[in-house]
Amino acid sequence: AKRLIELGGAYVCTCSKEEIGRNRAAGTRCACASRPAEEQLELWERMLAGDFEEGEAVLRLKTDIKHPNPSVRDWIAFRVIDTERHPHPLVGSKYVAWPTYNFACAIDDHLMGITHILRGAEHEINTLKQKYIYEYFGWTYPTAIHFGRLGIEGAILSKSKIREGIRAGLYTGYDDIRLATLRALRRRGILPEAIRELMMHVGIKASTARISLENLYSTNRKYLEAKANRYMFVPHPLKLKLRTGSSELIARIPRHPSYPERGVRELKLAAPSGYCEVYVPQDDVAHLPTGSELRLLGLANIKLLNLSTAEVVNLDVDYARTKKLPIIQWAPAEEAVPAVVLMVKEGTLVEVKGVAEPGVTELKTSEHAQLYRFGFAILEDRHSFRFVYTHA
Numbered sequence: 001a002k003r004l005i006e007l008g009g010a011y012v013c014t015c016s017k018e019e020i021g022r023n024r025a026a027g028t029r030c031a032c033a034s035r036p037a038e039e040q041l042e043l044w045e046r047m048l049a050g051d052f053e054e055g056e057a058v059l060r061l062k063t064d065i066k067h068p069n070p071s072v073r074d075w076i077a078f079r080v081i082d083t084e085r086h087p088h089p090l091v092g093s094k095y096v097a098w099p100t101y102n103f104a105c106a107i108d109d110h111l112m113g114i115t116h117i118l119r120g121a122e123h124e125i126n127t128l129k130q131k132y133i134y135e136y137f138g139w140t141y142p143t144a145i146h147f148g149r150l151g152i153e154g155a156i157l158s159k160s161k162i163r164e165g166i167r168a169g170l171y172t173g174y175d176d177i178r179l180a181t182l183r184a185l186r187r188r189g190i191l192p193e194a195i196r197e198l199m200m201h202v203g204i205k206a207s208t209a210r211i212s213l214e215n216l217y218s219t220n221r222k223y224l225e226a227k228a229n230r231y232m233f234v235p236h237p238l239k240l241k242l243r244t245g246s247s248e249l250i251a252r253i254p255r256h257p258s259y260p261e262r263g264v265r266e267l268k269l270a271a272p273s274g275y276c277e278v279y280v281p282q283d284d285v286a287h288l289p290t291g292s293e294l295r296l297l298g299l300a301n302i303k304l305l306n307l308s309t310a311e312v313v314n315l316d317v318d319y320a321r322t323k324k325l326p327i328i329q330w331a332p333a334e335e336a337v338p339a340v341v342l343m344v345k346e347g348t349l350v351e352v353k354g355v356a357e358p359g360v361t362e363l364k365t366s367e368h369a370q371l372y373r374f375g376f377a378i379l380e381d382r383h384s385f386r387f388v389y390t391h392a
């Protein structure tokens with residue numbers, strides 16, 4: 001700072017805060033700047049010695065007093081802090097004159113031999129301010145690269161808002177699936193690969209980039225499609241009594257249609273007296289007229305006799321194809337596993353209750369699954385079979 005004063009690059013200003021603001025707005029330099037160098041140095045020594053109270057004197061850098069951005073105009077490099085009232089955490093009240101952020105950064109970068117500065121676009125103005133110091137000293141300014149923020153459309157990413165929301169009980173935590181924090185995205189089953197791919201695709205640029213949720217989902221789906229095996233979850237289950245015409249029904253459900261090597265799950269339905277029971281999604285069946293035919297995935301084609309009974313027509317897949325029967329998921333009533341899927345509906349957390357086929361018991365915690373006709377989900381709790389919904 002002393003060297004800067006000697007070079008004529010800085011001066012001690014004893015104007016009030018209000019005067020500094022007025023002069024800045026008007027683009028005029030105050031009389032303090034025209035004091036002779038010896039006087040400036042003396043005032044500076046007095047600043048260091050603690051002769052001035054907080055706000056009575058500052059050291060200002062001579063920049064462009066007409067700069068279009070008023071904050072650049074002779075910005076403040078040092079100020080007096082009342083360290084009796086605000087002691088420094090390490091040195092207490094030993095010093096009273098303190099450098100501002102921009103002064104400290106500029107000098108530190110030089111002393112540490114920094115060659116490249118990477119920082120957010122909001123620092124662009126600071127780069128401009130700090131360059132004045134480098135010019136006075138004849139130093140070369142490091143290469144500065146500014147990048148924009150990456151946001152997700154429609155998501156609250158402001159850290160202060162999230163913190164407030166958690167404190168107020170609006171969110172359950174940083175991993176509340178209504179948020180777009182990394183923890184929330186991970187909890188929902190958004191894969192790191194998908195986030196990385198999108199970031200690489202967006203690249204580093206100075207402008208703020210926004211990723212749409214649709215884009216995030218479709219990228220994630222690409223990875224999940226191969227990863228997640230298929231299981232049947234029946235939301236809002238309705239119990240159907242099935243007249244089988246045989247003593248046993250067997251469904252063979254491939255874990256993944258594109259990866260036959262992952263094997264087939266066998267679901268056996270015993271029908272000792274020619275009847276067995278299954279759960280089906282109420283929303284798919286309740287509105288159908290008596291006599292409607294549909295196919296239970298991997299099991300059989302059935303005909304509804306009423307809202308609680310149906311009969312097996314045959315087992316033939318081609319029959320269902322030819323007649324374009326709706327194919328729905330189901331769970332054997334006896335072995336059904338109570339399950340729940342946590343999801344966001346219109347901004348609110350919703351727990352969709354239902355039952356799952358017993359095959360889900362082979363899933364491990366945090367394993368991804370594709371629930372037939374429901375969407376991708378991740379198993380969060382293996383004891384209560386709570387899934388978190390990822391996306392369709």
Ligand SMILES: [Zn+2]
Nearest residue numbers: 013015030032
């Ligand atoms: Zn002044």
